[in-house]
Amino acid sequence: MKAMLPRLVFWCINLWIVAYTAVIGISLLLQFVGGELPCPLCMLQRYAMILSTLGAVWIIRQAQRGVLTWDRYEQDLGLATLGAFLGAVFASRQIMLHILPGDQGYGGAVLGLHLYSWAFVTFCVVILFTALLGIMAPAALPEAPDKNSMGDRLSSVIGLAFLAIVAINAVMIVFLEGFNWVLPDNPTGYALFGH
């Protein structure tokens, strides 16, 4: 079991990247298909998800290159935790904005919770997860599969999917923000098209 732990941790971190790629992908789907335009606080939460996941991506890439050391691993976990903490602050501000009885909240609800409430839950999960990884660190420095193996390729595909979702967001924000310095509080359309 002890010998399997580094490999298990490697795949758990990959799973974290998959989860946040899916969450950001679903929010993009709700935006493009459902017509739910993100408010500035929603976008800040997306940035925090990306910022946090970058820590995970860095760990995986260094493990694949064989240059991951204890100090780098701990530092990257710290980056991820800090990103998640910042996201939790953004999400809690939005929850507080709509917490009073009678307030319908911003946007639609999924499984009874608004997206910013779900975002808060995911940030808490990431903070807990990185804490656990930190506790286990002495016995479980992530170990990548052999180069060009099926596992190595799968891990690269996961990383590339995350890169793609960040790129899609970068292109989308140009359309949403247009030539403005910041997003409006309640966006009604894509500013680049004159809305």
Add this chain to the structure above:
Amino acid sequence: MDIIILFLLFFIALAMWRGAPRWLVLTCWFGTLLLMIGLFRFHVTSSLGLSF
């Protein structure tokens, strides 16, 4: 500001992917963090009428 933040995030992701120097990635990461905090401060214009 949002455009700058997202392109910085994409740049950091690419830099990590291609194995760029650690100081460059860390500088950009913390720079983006500060920009995000600044943007949050810009959007938070009033204290909420809640009592804790």
